[in-house]
Amino acid sequence: MRKGVLDSGGGTVLTSLGTAAASLDGDNAYVSGTMTRAAFPLLYGSPDTTGDGIPDIVATNSAGALLLYKGGATALGTATTLRTSGYSTTKQLG
Known part of the structure; x- marks a missing residue:
């Protein structure tokens, strides 16, 4: 899971979840090792x-x-x- 970028409609820009570079703050996926x-x-x-x-x-x-x-x-x-x-x-x- 990554932190997504908020879109203008109040949701999340789905492409911001695809890579660390596109995510909210450049994070790599978190929670992936435990879930x-x-x-x-x-x-x-x-x-x-x-x-x-x-x-x-x-x-x-x-x-x-x-x-x-x-x-x-x-x-x-x-x-x-x-x-x-x-x-x-x-x-x-x-």
């Missing part, structure tokens, strides 16, 4: 689930739990478990 596909089979970036104006991430983990990661200005927050099980066979979030 592997094996550990988190499904990830969904939501516009703002928590109501603070910052995008959040909804994910499933390898145990089938549904998690919410509150977005932050410089890093993701810790996971809040929304459901403890039942998501191991889910094919898509969003």
Whole structure:
């Protein structure tokens, strides 16, 4: 994941997420080492689930739990478990 550039419509310029050079502050991808596909089979970036104006991430983990990661200005927050099980066979979030 990278920090994207805000577009004039209030969203994110999608191409700013493709490379470090195009990102908001030249960062390389962050969170990529800890949020592997094996550990988190499904990830969904939501516009703002928590109501603070910052995008959040909804994910499933390898145990089938549904998690919410509150977005932050410089890093993701810790996971809040929304459901403890039942998501191991889910094919898509969003």
